[in-house]
């Protein structure tokens with residue numbers, strides 16, 4: 001008997017790109033609408049593309065390269081890799097996001113390359129971010145990228161789907177970051193291995209697109225292959241502002257099969273953080289409160305947008321200072337986000353308070369460029385990973401938290417509840 | 429496509445959630461000029477002494493979620509450059525698993541609980557079944573998915589596409 005159950009968003013998108021109906025568990029060769037290679041993966045992919053013996057890419061307009069992990073170049077060797085990317089991009093009609101333009105994921109969204117119902121693959125694990133826009137964003141390796149540049153296709157196994165139902169509304173100062181940290185606590189670091197997450201429920205309507213991006217982005221920290229949000233008017237207007245008019249959103253069938261459903265009541269979410277060195281070691285902020293911090297990092301594809309930096313600033317402003325001895329590092333996710341901060345005066349305010357501004361890009365996130373903490377330093381970051389050595393110092397201790405909680409740490413010099421900051425940085 | 433593979437080696441034990449930066453740090457990727465040079469830094473953030481003790485016949489044996497974290501392919505190509513041919517783990521992170529298949533590094537999923545450091549082990553992969561032989565016991569395992577065998581046995585995606593110029597042979 002043919003199975004007549006409905007399909008998930010994932011099965012529908014992958015089926016449409018495989019040219020046949022597919023079900024979870026099947027292998028499929030799918031066409032890819034957009035591809036991303038970063039300076040961490042594209043140089044290797046270019047070599048592998050050459051090794052495959054191809055002369056020209058399948059469709060240059062569907063590919064973008066970003067110079068973001070090493071921005072600006074940290075050595076002559078890296079500068080040469082950027083140049084290699086530039087030459088290959090130019091020869092093949094590939095878009096190049098140059099040093100200073102920002103993180104590839106952010107640029108892909110700004111450029112209107114992410115459309116609902118499409119498959120966007122990239123040689124970077126945070127391609128899941130695009131799920132916020134109802135696209136199947138998936139991380140692949142450099143060989144896959146080379147193969148996809150050549151053929152327009154990748155192999156994949158159609159994942160089973162875990163449904164995440166969000167209900168209600170967040171209560172400030174809880175933020176989107178706290179939702180995904182709570183989800184990571186519940187799923188653990190391998191809880192979504194090989195799975196797609198699909199987010200639904202009335203709670204979604206209370207989340208702006210940028211908040212959904214934070215959640216989709218960190219789904220990879222639970223091992224998820226993709227993390228798709230339902231499409232709604234919020235998605236439509238966000239895309240409209242980025243000149244994406246041709247939307248073909250995909251909704252799940254009512255009879256779609258999920259391997260499980262997990263519900264999160266947003267009203268119950270409180271500020272929390274991930275303890276060093278595990279992204280799923282998540283506790284309420286209070287449990288680590290009082291611990292002195294050396295560096296606060298506001299940046300990355302998770303928490304480096306203008307809205308995040310403003311949220312941190314709003315808490316710092318209450319104290320009127322950055323606590324003595326704390327290095328506050330601000331790395332906007334892109335030049336466009338940086339310009340928003342210049343335009344509204346936030347940037348000037350931050351630098352006047354003593355914040356360190358670095359080039360839009362990945363910055364300190366993975367220890368390849370930007371501010372590197374000293375060994376033994378305590379760092380709190382709006383980013384997504386806190387493994388040992390992640391930020392370039394094998395013995396730094398990295399906490400992950402929301403922009404508001406990071407702002408509170410910058411203001412007080414200690415891990416503290418965002419609501420507890422008072423004038424002069426005292427903890428109320 | 430008929431397929432049979434047998435690998436003998438010495439078990440090297442790792443824990444759960446060994447992420448790609450623990451396999452090879454992003455900072456080495458920035459500084460080193462090639463994969464061979466990077467083999468000296470394998471697993472250094474777990475223990476700097478591991479790299480020098482790795483031998484080509486070693487088989488990496490790990491807990492759950494091996495290769496989590498970044499999608500960087502050097503996490504597969506550097507162990508390959510050190511001569512490692514197979515990794516047995518309770519589970520793999522998905523990008524690591526892809527990269528392994530795409531580079532002809534054998535990812536075997538099995539219950540690795542109870543395998544000891546330095547113990548001789550053998551992995552047998554056939555079309556019909558995969559298992560890990562350990563002393564006089566056998567642990568059932570999951571080898572290469574049938575759909576991907578052709579990519580794997582041709583040495584990975586680069587040689588596969590160099591030969592077939594596309595995926596038509598798979599579907």
Ligand code: SF4
Nearest residue numbers: 126300301362365366
């Ligand atoms: S900001 Fe960090 S997580 Fe995001 S793409 Fe860059 S290195 Fe990766």
